[in-house]
Amino acid sequence: LPELVRPIILNTFLSELPNCLANLTEKVKFDRMIGRNVLMKEADKSSLVQALVKWLNQEGMIVLAETVSRHSQRLYNLLNPGWVEQNLYEKLVAAEEAIYSVASDHMVNWDIEDLRTAFEKAGLAVEITQEQTQTQMYITPNLLNRWFTTSQTTARPSYATRLAENLKQEEVEIVKNLFHRYLLNQTVNWNNTI
Numbered sequence: 001l002p003e004l005v006r007p008i009i010l011n012t013f014l015s016e017l018p019n020c021l022a023n024l025t026e027k028v029k030f031d032r033m034i035g036r037n038v039l040m041k042e043a044d045k046s047s048l049v050q051a052l053v054k055w056l057n058q059e060g061m062i063v064l065a066e067t068v069s070r071h072s073q074r075l076y077n078l079l080n081p082g083w084v085e086q087n088l089y090e091k092l093v094a095a096e097e098a099i100y101s102v103a104s105d106h107m108v109n110w111d112i113e114d115l116r117t118a119f120e121k122a123g124l125a126v127e128i129t130q131e132q133t134q135t136q137m138y139i140t141p142n143l144l145n146r147w148f149t150t151s152q153t154t155a156r157p158s159y160a161t162r163l164a165e166n167l168k169q170e171e172v173e174i175v176k177n178l179f180h181r182y183l184l185n186q187t188v189n190w191n192n193t194i
Contacts, residue, residue, distance in 0.1 A: 014038050018051040029057045036065045039115065043106045046118040053122040062124070066115065069108045070100040071193035075147070075159060075179075078139075078188050083178055092175055095166035099159075107156070130193060137190040139183045148176045 001007075012020045014035075021028060033052060039045045052062065076092050084092065100108045112128060119126045147159040163172050 015042060015048060018055065021055055028055065029060065030055055031057055031060050033060070033062045034064070035062075037067055038064060040066055040069065041107055045110060045115065046121060049118045049122045053124060062119070065194050068110075068112060068130075068193045070111060073191045078183055079178060080182070083182055084175075088171060088174060091167055091171065092163070095163045096159075098166055099162045102162075133192045133194055135190050135192070136187050138187050139179075139185065141184065144176075144179055144184060148172075148179070 010020050042048050074096055076096050081089050103109050116126050149158045150160055160172050
């Protein structure tokens with residue numbers, strides 16, 4: 001392609017994008033910035049939005065689709081409460097809901113209004129549309145292993161590790177066995193808020 005229409009591909013973390021762009025040129029301004037789940041895991045969403053806005057044209061727009069983890073699928077809802085002893089099911093619900101209130105977890109410590117505030121603080125007019133989506137998800141052995149691993153090799157604690165903060169280890173094992181017994185190799189409805 002001619003140089004003027006040739007795409008430039010930058011492979012970088014979002015938090016490093018403003019510096020990466022500055023290293024290329026200070027003259028670039030964007031009409032649109034489009035992304036999917038780009039802010040979801042960022043620790044300081046507000047500062048990052050402030051940095052990105054500097055790269056917009058006067059009439060420029062940032063258009064994002066962000067999954068709001070704290071309003072998305074709960075794994076306990078995949079289980080029929082009749083499959084579990086009532087007291088354990090109530091403890092499971094409480095333990096899983098506690099995951100979504102961890103203030104230090106950047107994936108769940110924000111909500112729609114936090115994004116609105118970040119963009120307004122950056123001087124932008126904000127329009128937010130919230131959509132509930134439902135897709136089909138096939139529960140594979142790998143997915144269950146990822147949810148129920150207790151290894152600390154990943155930066156983010158697993159579902160089982162988080163449950164163990166509020167459940168006894170034998171209760172986590174019971175829950176794991178229920179998932180394997182009733183959900184392994186099954187297709188379930190998966191709900192998200194975007």
